[in-house]
Amino acid sequence: MSTEFPTKNAIPRQWHVIDAEDAVVGKVATKAAMLLMGKHKPIYTPFIDTGDHVIVINASKARLSRGKEETKVYRHFTGYPGGLVEKSFKRVQNERPARIIEDAVSGMLPKTKMGKQMYRKLKVYAGDKHPHAAQQPAVLALK
Numbered sequence: 665m666s667t668e669f670p671t672k673n674a675i676p677r678q679w680h681v682i683d684a685e686d687a688v689v690g691k692v693a694t695k696a697a698m699l700l701m702g703k704h705k706p707i708y709t710p711f712i713d714t715g716d717h718v719i720v721i722n723a724s725k726a727r728l729s730r731g732k733e734e735t736k737v738y739r740h741f742t743g744y745p746g747g748l749v750e751k752s753f754k755r756v757q758n759e760r761p762a763r764i765i766e767d768a769v770s771g772m773l774p775k776t777k778m779g780k781q782m783y784r785k786l787k788v789y790a791g792d793k794h795p796h797a798a799q800q801p802a803v804l805a806l807k
Contacts, residue, residue, distance in 0.1 A: 670707050670714060678716045679801035681794070684765060685722040687806050688729050693768035695806060696720060700773060700782045713778050717785045719801055724761035724790040728753060738767065762788040 680699055684692045698704055702714030728736060736753040756763055765788045773779040787796065 669709060670712060675702075675707070675712075675714050679719065679796060679799040680716055681719045681721060681801040681803045682806065683722055683792075683803070684720055684726040685792075687726055689726045689764055689768050690729065691806055692720060692726060692765060693772055695804065696765075696769045696786060697772035699804075700769070700785055711778075713781055715782050715785060717799070717801075718787070719794050719796055720762075720765050720786070720788045721792050721794055722790075723765045723788050724757065726761075726765060738763075761790045 682692055682696060696718045699718050700715040702708050702716065705714055708714055727733070733753050738751045738753070738756050740749045740751075741747055742749060751759075753764070766786070769786055770779075770783055773782050787794065
């Protein structure tokens with residue numbers, strides 16, 4: 665008996681909304697990464713993208729745990745000598761709050777072409793509004 669693998673068009677994809685208001689960034693990112701990879705589905709296969717689409721709202725109201733707001737630093741290298749850019753959590757939260765969730769989720773996804781494909785299904789918004797109402801996303805509660 666042979667094992668049946670899901671084909672690209674036969675994979676059912678759903679849309680989920682996660683509200684990050686007063687939630688820890690790591691818990692939001694873990695739940696989003698699990699949904700993007702498809703690990704919650706019985707048809708999960710490590711080498712096939714079986715994941716769903718994820719919308720994260722209220723990213724500007726997410727928080728870090730245990731006083732990391734003062735010590736967390738986001739680093740980016742421009743590629744030029746001396747081009748290491750370091751920004752504190754507070755500065756990133758003021759300038760581009762969606763980047764906090766995006767960086768946390770991308771760090772939890774595979775570092776391959778398939779991981780980039782999974783990352784494209786993530787939509788992060790700083791406020792509580794999103795333009796994906798037509799997809800009828802299901803609201804997920806974090807435990």
